[in-house]
Amino acid sequence: MSVTGRSRKQIILKEAARLFREKGYLASTLRELARRAGVQGGSIYHHFSSKQEILFVLMDNTMNDMIERLSTSIAELDSPLARLRHAIRLHIEYHIIGPDETYITEDELRNLESENYRRIIVQRDHYQQIFEEIIAEGKACLNWQVSDVKLLARAIIQMCAGVTRWYKPNDKFSIDEIAEQYFSLLLNGLKERGAEEKQTQPL
Amino acid sequence: MSVTGRSRKQIILKEAARLFREKGYLASTLRELARRAGVQGGSIYHHFSSKQEILFVLMDNTMNDMIERLSTSIAELDSPLARLRHAIRLHIEYHIIGPDETYITEDELRNLESENYRRIIVQRDHYQQIFEEIIAEGKACLNWQVSDVKLLARAIIQMCAGVTRWYKPNDKFSIDEIAEQYFSLLLNGLKERGAEEKQTQPL
Amino acid sequence: MSVTGRSRKQIILKEAARLFREKGYLASTLRELARRAGVQGGSIYHHFSSKQEILFVLMDNTMNDMIERLSTSIAELDSPLARLRHAIRLHIEYHIIGPDETYITEDELRNLESENYRRIIVQRDHYQQIFEEIIAEGKACLNWQVSDVKLLARAIIQMCAGVTRWYKPNDKFSIDEIAEQYFSLLLNGLKERGAEEKQTQPL
């Protein structure tokens, strides 16, 4: 593999991520991708066997990367609290400044063909497990009020990933601030400490 | 417009909602829609001027409906707490068992042409405002710990809407249970009442 | 099915037969076919689901037709001799003036996809069987010198079908003459009646 070869493939992937994020996988054409990557349409097929493969490689790389970074970075932290805070921050960061790939991974699952779909789902579950473990630990060690670990992990992941849907660069808040507010909300809830509980009668 | 005419149009809309939800707007073809609606391809154009129009009508109806229902139902409740709980429940319900149209509204924004996009965004903002108002009230009257109202409204909406991404019919939890857990998490947070705070040092 | 609809489909089939014969299936493009049939490229897909289907329909029709005609016409003849003569004449005629479809059926078997291939082979075998029956009868009733019925049927069929490979309209011989010479060769062989046999020593 020549240097040009490798980087050309990387360029195509990078441009595909940008294009897919901008227009969505289905609305993106290989011609447009080729144009952006500075090659002819046919050339893409030197590096990938199909449009679908590009999508899959993009997602696969991203999931691997996310899992790798998350596992590595929380391994050093010694309390569930610190781990959760860090996981939330990383997750949000990944979805805001992170590569377009994260956005795609979130949104284009439906466009994966069955075998590819299965493989990505496996990784997504793996990623989610890391959150589940943190939560289970917090429940056990710090007496967190958790009625269902899986459900909570999902709620947190979706809430944070939702940032992609409204965050714009130059937003009023920095990533750190957003992360801290989300974390604080999750940890402490809305209700002021010491407030009376009388209003929570059943619906 | 004859009775048959009206109901045929409704059938097409209903089937479009199901089809778009199942395959996505771009992956859906008008031929398939026609087939499901029991007409020939060309006939759809007697009711709608384009595929795009179908999408827009679907979203527009849905947003109006969601706003209408939400406003109406919380108007009767007298505390921010009850209102938030109800709003969360309604939002989740809408996204799980609610009409396919809701799902579409969440996912197909990107496929709206510019003018249509603008109009739907206006409604989405309106819907979000209802949440913001509840939160602002809670902050004022019940001393909820909220550093930014808009950010919180978004977080809640995304977290709840995220349910669509994993919920499957026959899930271990009922919608009521999910709603209650989400609500409780938001209200009380993870941390046990009375637990010491020493671990929440800044990042 | 409107009159135009039916005839348009027939036109496409007819033009496909001419085109495929002229250039071969693989070398023929749907664009060219559309041009000849006087429609736009996409219109062909109203009538056929794929290029492959056109090929199959062509072959299927032809085989059905050949079998039908052959069975019907020899049914009236009362001796194996008359039947063989007629079968040979029909087979040759079919391959010379007969529709281009016969040529295609002969030459494009390899380009059928597996399921289609299987179905055409069944018909081809059926056609061949008619020859085998005639030969078997001749062997039984007229004491024809046949060491293997199947092998002979194939030899005759191939020899006659081979005409397509060299016959040009306005050839020195008419179809009747060619047919009669082939028939006579098969019946009587090269060797003069009464000639001595001494030269047929083993190879």
Added chain:
Amino acid sequence: MSVTGRSRKQIILKEAARLFREKGYLASTLRELARRAGVQGGSIYHHFSSKQEILFVLMDNTMNDMIERLSTSIAELDSPLARLRHAIRLHIEYHIIGPDETYITEDELRNLESENYRRIIVQRDHYQQIFEEIIAEGKACLNWQVSDVKLLARAIIQMCAGVTRWYKPNDKFSIDEIAEQYFSLLLNGLKERGAEEKQTQPL
């Protein structure tokens, strides 16, 4: 040209013959050919200027070889009968176990570009002439019943070449047996010696 060069070229030709026979010229890709020959796609162009040239060289070699072998081997035989028998045997053998090249020569004529086509046709005619000469001799010396020499030569050639269309290795008959049956059919015909002729009235 180095030794490796020469043999590499031979390998490509050999593999091309196999590939073309298997899939047909048009359905074969140079990439596949390269793969089978153990080189990269581009390398083929060091040995041949185009795909078309490969086809032509293959056919040209084959025709030369067939003509050469046929002429040489029948030159030693002293009667038309022995020559015809031998020519038939060789022709059949060539088409069954003979090199894949023979098969191609039969089927890919249509895919030759005009100049190449003309050159191969010249050779094919030459090959056919050898048969014609044998037949003419048989007619003259042995009083064979031949109404048209050219027509008969074609009939024989096509009948024998037709074997390729049905023969499978491990067939019930050996090549020798098939050749002998064909020869016998041609020489003696179907009709039993001494049988009455009354049934051969004109069509």
Added chain:
DNA sequence: AATGAATGAGAATTCATTCAT
């Protein structure tokens, strides 16, 4: 209102061929 044949622009993909290394 409904049909369904026809359109025509455009999509993904293939492949013989070129050429710098």
Added chain:
DNA sequence: CATGAATGAATTCTCATTCAT
């Protein structure tokens, strides 16, 4: 000689849309 990335034209096929009936 060999490589393999790149080309670019061509191919099959799709689909929203139109329109005469």
